[in-house]
Amino acid sequence: MARPKIALIGAGQIGGTLAHLAAIKELGDVVLFDIAEGTPQGKALDIAQSGPSEGFDAVMKGANSYEDIAGADVCIVTAGVPRKPGMSRDDLLGINLKVMKSVGEGIKQHAPNAFVICITNPLDAMVWALREFSGLPHNKVVGMAGVLDSARFRHFLSVEFNVSMRDVTAFVLGGHGDTMVPLARYSTVAGIPLPDLVAMGWTTQERMDGIIQRTRDGGAEIVGLLKTGSAFYAPATSAIEMAEAYLKDQKRLLPCAAYVDGAFGLNGMYVGVPTIIGKDGIERIVDIKLNPDEQAMFDKSVDAVKGLVAACKGIDPSLA
Numbered sequence: 210m211a212r213p214k215i216a217l218i219g220a221g222q223i224g225g226t227l228a229h230l231a232a233i234k235e236l237g238d239v240v241l242f243d244i245a246e247g248t249p250q251g252k253a254l255d256i257a258q259s260g261p262s263e264g265f266d267a268v269m270k271g272a273n274s275y276e277d278i279a280g281a282d283v284c285i286v287t288a289g290v291p292r293k294p295g296m297s298r299d300d301l302l303g304i305n306l307k308v309m310k311s312v313g314e315g316i317k318q319h320a321p322n323a324f325v326i327c328i329t330n331p332l333d334a335m336v337w338a339l340r341e342f343s344g345l346p347h348n349k350v351v352g353m354a355g356v357l358d359s360a361r362f363r364h365f366l367s368v369e370f371n372v373s374m375r376d377v378t379a380f381v382l383g384g385h386g387d388t389m390v391p392l393a394r395y396s397t398v399a400g401i402p403l404p405d406l407v408a409m410g411w412t413t414q415e416r417m418d419g420i421i422q423r424t425r426d427g428g429a430e431i432v433g434l435l436k437t438g439s440a441f442y443a444p445a446t447s448a449i450e451m452a453e454a455y456l457k458d459q460k461r462l463l464p465c466a467a468y469v470d471g472a473f474g475l476n477g478m479y480v481g482v483p484t485i486i487g488k489d490g491i492e493r494i495v496d497i498k499l500n501p502d503e504q505a506m507f508d509k510s511v512d513a514v515k516g517l518v519a520a521c522k523g524i525d526p527s528l529a
């Protein structure tokens with residue numbers, strides 16, 4: 210059986226890391242696409258030359274033409290610009306919206322049956338725009354953010370409690386911005402919810418609040434340290450987790466920016482919610498109950514995303 214084809218649209222920091230991870234995990238053959246000439250070709254060749262030591266068999270190709278993504282099973286989109294210190298993700302909206310237009314049209318023409326994972330920021334508005342420009346079914350276009358934000362939360366919690374990260378579960382919902390919603394009640398150590406761990410004296414409410422805020426600021430913390438761009442290792446790992454769930458029909462329950470129409474009282478928009486990913490893409494939205502405080506935070510985040518989508522429509526009338 211032929212290996213799956215994975216097209217990476219954008220061969221920058223995340224794109225290169227995605228290609229390396231996809232190769233090491235033998236998820237399929239990889240096409241790295243970018244407008245920068247030489248970059249995708251150079252990264253593809255470099256990664257291919259890690260194959261003999263690593264022991265993987267995957268074809269790695271660099272490309273500057275959309276024709277090379279033809280028939281891709283999965284497209285992961287990182288094309289665009291990352292933020293620099295002092296910027297918010299929302300400052301990238303105008304420039305990255307134009308990129309989503311060309312990427313969406315390229316996918317529509319050459320890989321209309323792909324499962325598409327958008328990473329480009331500001332995430333929730335960009336995945337919405339990418340879906341509009343590509344015209345693909347909503348269940349086949351999804352945004353990566355919740356897996357990353359939840360991984361950050363899980364990492365901070367495992368350090369706080371001095372327990373294995375494998376035993377920490379966490380959910381971060383809402384938009385991938387300052388208003389994101391880390392849900393303490395739905396986050397656990399091996400099934401023990403965080404509020405119970407606070408009551409058991411494992412930590413204090415004050416320290417828990419600090420960890421929740423650090424999770425919300427997780428992207429900015431790394432931008433401040435790197436100075437020239439944003440996080441790329443954990444974002445790439447998170448998107449690969451989603452791609453693998455699709456390619457292997459794993460039915461993973463992962464928080465993703467999915468199209469929500471009905472669940473959570475929402476009326477047709479992209480935002481971070483719990484989803485099931487399997488061979489049909491987003492197979493289910495898991496409509497968990499939020500308490501009044503959680504609902505208020507979620508509503509605020511939804512409003513922020515709606516504001517960004519309205520801004521997209523203002524910039525590009527074809528989206529209105």
Ligand SMILES: NC(=O)c1ccc[n+]([C@@H]2O[C@H](COP(=O)([O-])OP(=O)(O)OC[C@H]3O[C@@H](n4cnc5c(N)ncnc54)[C@H](O)[C@@H]3O)[C@@H](O)[C@H]2O)c1
Pocket residue numbers: 218219220221222223224242243244245248287288289290291292301305308311312327328329330332353354357385438439440441444
């Ligand atoms: N969703 C998330 O959780 C998350 C996490 C990290 C980064 N991001 C976002 O991902 C994006 C990429 O980050 P990065 O660190 O890989 O940036 P990067 O600058 O290293 O790479 C971006 C690449 O996109 C290419 N590009 C630009 N315009 C293009 C076009 N029209 N077609 C094809 N390629 C194009 C550039 O040449 C560059 O190689 C940024 O917008 C960043 O904010 C999102």
Ligand SMILES: O=C(O)C[C@H](O)C(=O)O
Pocket residue numbers: 291292298330385427428429431432439440444
């Ligand atoms: O923070 C950023 O600009 C990149 C990304 O959204 C992240 O959370 O790391």
